[in-house]
Amino acid sequence: MNGQTRKDLSAGVTVDIVLKADQKTGKLTSGVVKDILTKSPTHPHGIKVRLTDGQVGRVKAIHGK
Template identity: 55%
Template sequence: MSVPTRSQIKIGAKVNIIQKQDQGSGELTQGKVERLLTKSPNHPHGIKVRLDSGEVGRVQSFDES
């Protein structure tokens, strides 16, 4: 499964991110995008974003709920 590109991620979108400390376990965190932090159009590990809760991580998928 490929990760979303920068153009697919919009401010306010519900996404699932993986935080740095959770990379080993693969635990995902859900939230709304506050800011896009990665400038390039794509990244092999996911576009880095800041959620409205202040958490930072790389987008793995869109939240389907």
Template identity: 55%
Template sequence: MDGTRRKDIKVGTKVLVVQKQDQRSGKVTEGIVKKLLTKSEIHHRGIKVMLENGIVGRVKEIK
């Protein structure tokens, strides 16, 4: 499942995110959602979240 819809992502969900500096390479980081940062219901590049380890990125895939 992709990460473009806010309703699909909850705190505690395991996700793959792309950090800002990794957008060109497409490198993903796996983690658990601590906080949802995007306020809109849909974002075409992925909902921005903060992971439990403090990393911020846009959700590419929900595990």
């Protein structure tokens, strides 16, 4: 799953995100979803989430629970 569809995500799922500061390099950060911030059902650049450690970024890959 590529992280562009909101229904594929829920709190507690492990994901790879790109932080705003890492958008140019594409460096991925792994973590567990705490909140889903994007309200629309899909987003072409990935659904924006907040991880349990407070970092915010767009989902690039979903690993599951």
